[in-house]
Amino acid sequence: MTKKIAIIAGAGPAGLTAAYELLKRTDIHPIVLEMTDAIGGIAQTYNYKGNRIDIGGHRFFSKVDRVMDWWFMIMPRQGKPSADTIEKQHEIDYVDESIVEYLCSQCSPDGKTVKVTMKDVDPEKEDNVMLQRPRVSRIFYRKNFFPYPIGITFMVAKRLGFWNTFMIGMSYIKRHFFPLKDETYLDAFYRNRFGDRLYKTFFEAYTEKVWGVPCSQIRADWGAQRVKGLSLKRAVMHAIKDLLSSDFKKQQEERETSLITRFFYPKYGPGQMWEIVTEQIKKCGGEVRMRSRVSGVHVEGGQVVAATIEDMTTGKTERVGCDYFFSTMPIKHLAGMMTPHPPSRVVEVAEGLYYRDFLTVGLLLKKLHVHEKGKAPQADVPDNWIYIQEGGVRVGRVQLFNNWSPYMVKDRKNTQWIGLEYFVNEGGDLWVMEDQALIQLGISEMVKIGMIRAEDVLDGCVLRMPKAYPAYIGSYTQLGIVREFVEAIPNLFLVGRNGMHRYNNQDHSMLTSMLAVDNIIAERTDKSNLWEVNLDMVYHEEKKK
16 A cells, blocks of 8 residues: 655754654655755754854753653763863763664664663764753843843842832832733733833843834733743742842852753754754655755645645656645745635735744854953853843844854864844845845944954854744734634644744744644544643743742
C-alpha cells in the first residue's frame, strides 16, 4: 500500500517537529518545504566568518517536560566544563550519563542501535551537546542596569531615585483604587498592573519600539502572554517582605533569582538543534526540500488533497497529493493560495493580519566599553541580552553571543560578538537601508548610549528576518473566523508562531505540532487542544514553585 503523505510548509521548529513525530510514531511520509536556504526559521543560526548569530535569542527551557525530554533526546547535556566555565565561574549541573535516542537506526553511529548511552559528555571534544548557561537579562536605562522583568528592590529604588520610586508607588495606588475599566488594549492592561508612572518609564516607549504602533492600538492579549501574573502590587509585596525579613540581603538575593537562572543551549546555537533534526529526518525516509515553497493548497470534498510546490531556483512547479497538510506559513499566505478560495470574510481577516519584521546588526568588537553610572567602563558584562530603554536610539535589544555559548564566537578570548536587534517593518526605512549604513547606524547608537567605542569595531554584518512577530493589531480580534474555517478541514493543521498568528515561544510551537500528531493518531478531529497551548497565566521564565 502507498504510504500516506503529509506536506509541511516551513522548516522551523514547528514544521520539523511535526515531521520528526510523524516519522517516529506513524507510517506517514513527511515532505517539509522550506523556501529559504536556512534550517530553523527564526530559530536558525547564521554563521558570519565563524561568528554565529542567534536570531532573537532562544533559551532552551520549558515548563512542558515533554518538550524538554525531546530536546535532551536529540542532544545530550554536558557532563564536563565548557571553554569558559572556569574563567567565568559558572555553576553547572553536570550530567554523568545521557541517553540519546535516534529517530532510526540509520542515524546512530553504529547503524544498529537507536538508543545510545553517553557518559560525561565533554563540550571541548563533542559538538552535539547541550550546554547549561546562566540566565542574565537586564534593562539599560539612563546609564543604569535594572532587572528584567522589572521588580521593586532596594537597588531598583536607589537607581530610580527614592522620590521617583515613591511617586511610582503613589501612581500605582491611584490606579489600584481607580482602575481603567476597559482593558481591551495594552496601555490600560499595563497601567492597571503597574501604575501610570512605571508604565511610562519602562513599558510604553519600549513596547511601541517593538511594535511600531501606540500601546493603545495593541490588544492586551499580547501583554497577558508576556507579563503573565506580574504586577507592581506583587513586586511591592515582595519588597516589603524582604524589608521585614531578619536577613534582608538573603531575601533580596532570593528575589532576584525568583526567575529561571539557568537554561540549556546547543553548543553552536539553536540552528544546530534543527540541523541535527533535519539530518535525522532525511536519513529515516522523510524529505526536507530547500528553496521550495507551497504556492497552492487544493481542497476537495472538505479535505486538503494536494499542494502545488514551486522550486525557487528553477521556477518549476508540481502538484503533489497529500493526506495531511501542516502550515507554519503566515495565515495570510495560506488563505491567499487555497483553491477554491475561502469565504471572503476569511480572506479579509487573513489579509488584515499584521506582522513585525526584525533585523540584526552583528558587530565584532575588540571589547565592550559599557558606561554604567558610578562605575569605570566595563570591557565585559554577563548578560545574554540587554533591553535598551534609552531614548533617542532605535535599537531595541543587544545580544552578547559570547555569553550564550563560547563556541558562538570564532575568537572569544580576543573579541566580543554582539547583535543589535531592530524591530522594523518590511519595506520601511531601516529594512531598505544599505547594510553598511545600518552597520554605521548601529555603531553610532551604541556609542551614543555608552556601550562601545567606535575604534573597537572590527567587522559587521546585517541579517533580516521578515514576519518574525505576529502582531496583535489589525484584524487579530477576528482571528476566530479563520480558526473556525480551518477547524472544518480535518486534515489541515495550523501550527507554530506564524501558522497560528500567536506570539509563541519555541517550546509552544513545538508542542502544537506534537499535539497535532497526537490528534492524527487518535483520529481526533477537534483541534482545540492546539489553540489551548500557551494560554496558562504563569510567566514563562518564572521558576516552578
